Every structure is written in C-alpha cells, then in structure tokens.
Amino acid sequence: MHICMDQGSHLGMAYRLPNLHAVPDHYYTTSVPLSPLQLPCLPKLLQMSFDQEEEALLISSDQCALYPLPTLLAFSHGHSSSATAPAVLGEKPTAGYMPNIGAEEVSTSVTTRVGYEGAGCNGGYSGTWWRGSMAGEKGKMKVRRKMREPRFCFQTRSDVDVLDDGYKWRKYGQKVVKNSLHPRSYFRCTHSNCRVKKRVERLSTDCRMVITTYEGRHTHTPCDDTSPSSGDHHTTTCFSSF
DNA sequence: CGTCTTTGACCAGCGC
C-alpha cells in the first residue's frame, strides 16, 4: 500500500505512489478534518511497515490540529457515516485502534518506495525502519531481521515529547542517534503481556516536530491501561468512541 | 516502599 496525501489531504486528495509490485492497495482519503484529540498537532503519517515488507502512507498537512491515527482506521472500518469519515477507495481494511493494526489486517505484499518529499518527511529522520525502507528502493540495504512487528510512524508538531494516545508507557531507554540533535526515547507498553513499543524523537531540522513510531500490536484496549485514579478520562473516552 | 526515569554498558545487525 502506498498512499500519499499531499498538502490539502483534508480536501480529499489521495493518490497512489508508484508501486513496483502489482498488489492490492488501500486508499484512504479524508474530506474534512477529523475530530481531534488532545494531541497538539496533526500527525503526518510517515510509514507503516509490516514484517519484512514495507508499507508507506504519507500524509502531510500544515494544519495544526490532531487527527488520531485510530480515527483513520476506525473510519475506514465503517465506524462513522459522517462526512468527516475518510473513504476507503481500495480494499477495506479491518483494523481498529491504530497501534493494533497488524499484517493480517492491512498488510499487502509490496516493496517500499517512500516519497520523502513533503515538508518534514525528509527532515533527517534516520531510524531503523527508514533504513529498511531504503532496502526496497536501492536494493542494497538489507531489511533488518528484527523488523517483524507491524510499525506505524507519524509526525506531529508538539511542544511535548510524549503524546497521550490513551495507552500507558514506560520509558526504558534513551539514545542519541546519528544525524539528530535530539535524543530518541524508547517506551514500552506497561500492560502485562503487551509488547508494543514506541519510539519518540524530534526532528533535528525542526525541534517542534515529534516523530512517534509504534511497533507491535496492543493486546488490550486503551481503557485497560487507564486506572480510575490516574488515567486521562478524556483520552479514554475519545479512543473508546472510535 | 513501589514505581518510574535516567544513563552507561552491553549486544546484535550492518557496511566496509
């Protein structure tokens, strides 16, 4: 699946990037802004990757409102009939919450051609998935064997590093990465038997842009992570409504 | 006291 929503993606523009393999594609398009959560900025969905295959979904916009990724998938699943729902023009995926999307749900067999042309998409981010994505393009770099969990990467403009996505995370590492002025933080879902991880880092070229990469699938709902005393009820409500 | 963050060390993948 290769989807690129350029400037004005909220206007319903969606087009397919060149694909080297003849495989079914999924198309998403948003006609108007979705209901934002409390996250501070519209995320730019940079890439989805599954197993050793890569999927690209690029969404860029200058709008400064947040569209939760789960919304895209929930709407695509037919959870909304309003005009705000993104239409699925291709095959119909069956994913629910964003971090839960899995290979068997939306994956197709493709080779990556990621269009790092939009603002921020080429902002110096050089994570592992990026290297993996380059494998398909240059045919030299090998896909890392460790990349087996479904990944979901998006970009937001925010002053805070950790965006509240409804799940509870524990930080287990921080690393200064090459070609980045800002350290990358590593988080793990605190829910037992849930091995979802996420990485958070800021663009070196724009310190306000936060790149969040989810890896794996949650085995629970966000509600399971939110204790009555410490949880963000607004967040829980928003995510549960999808 | 339990939980979480910090941070240096260690390990594995990858390119040369």
Added chain:
DNA sequence: GCGCTGGTCAAAGACG
C-alpha cells in the same frame, strides 16, 4: 573481522 550504530538491559537515583 572490525567498527559504527541502533536497540535493550539493568542498576541507581528520583519521586510521590
């Protein structure tokens, strides 16, 4: 094989 780099571990400290 070696060095670089990213990802993870785990001990120590901070905090409520």
